[in-house]
Amino acid sequence: MFPSTAPASYISLDRRQSKPNGARALATAISEAIQRQVYRANERLPAERDLAQHYDVSRGTLRSALSLLEQQGLVERKVGSGTFVRGQANSSSSQFADTTSPMQLMQVRNMLEPAIVDLAVHHAAGRDLEQLRTALERVEAARSAEQFSIADEAFHQAIAQACGNPLMIWIYEQVNEVRRHELWRASRGKVLTQENMTQYNAHHRALFEAISHRDAQTAKTTMTEHLSKAQQDLVR
Incomplete structure (x- = not known):
């Protein structure tokens, strides 16, 4: 059920926003509702039509937001059954x-x-590569540190989802739980400069190409370089 009144942290969505910005804002609103247990773990979300009406967005924007939440590991979409909130940390x-x-x-x-x-x-698999391509396009389109951080998390989560190992995917979800913490968020302003985001996205593009071409050595080398730069940027 929907709350009778909008919660204090409800995000008002501007219909004039471009679709990616609207989807990200909506994903944030639904994520916050999940954290407040408006939508509880292992329960099905309301129907897409009802969600779109509640948040006053188009069905297309809603579906994009749900895809982002799925990449972040917050929801699971089951064909013929609906979208379910995944068990929280x-x-x-x-x-x-x-x-x-x-x-x-x-x-x-x-x-x-x-x-x-x-x-x-x-x-x-092919579906994994399509999800990874979508995640890459979103992180490359990000302009602010906040947008980049959300899209970057989704990109790396999409790589984890593609690994085919449920335990590894679960372990990486715990990593993302830490990434959402205030200690990490506080470092964004220092680390996520425009120059750094451009360099990180060059790595993201190279990672996607290496995975697509089944080039394990290049993929591992690029990931190591990517994480090494991020770590160096933290201590500067």
Whole structure:
């Protein structure tokens, strides 16, 4: 059911926004509603028609937002059944997010993500590559640090989704739980300059091309360089 009144953090969407901006804003609104348990874990979201009417957006914008939320691991879309809220991180995951510094997060990512991209090269199906292409286009279109951060998370999550290993996907979702923490968000202004975002996107494009061409060595090397730069930017 929908709340009888709009919550305080409800995001008003401007119909004049371009479709990507509208979808990102809507994804944020639904994500916040999930965090407040307006939409509860493992329950089905309202029908698309009802959601679109509630948030006063088009069905196309809604579907784009749901795709972004799916890439972020917050919802799962089941053909013929609807869209379901995925089980949220438990208290243990939240505790790790509270006590893990951005540098410690990067240490884990440096160990984990080259292995993930190697698996993605060997296991990505056609649908995975299409989702990865969409995620790439969104991160390349991002203009602000906030937009880039959301799209960057979705791009890396799409790589994890393509690896074909449910346990690895779950582990990477815990990484993203930490990435959403205030400690990480506070570093965005320093790290996500226009120059850095351009360089990160060059890596993103190279990663997509390497995965598409089944080039494991280039994919792993590019991911290592990408994460190394991000870590260096954190300490400058």
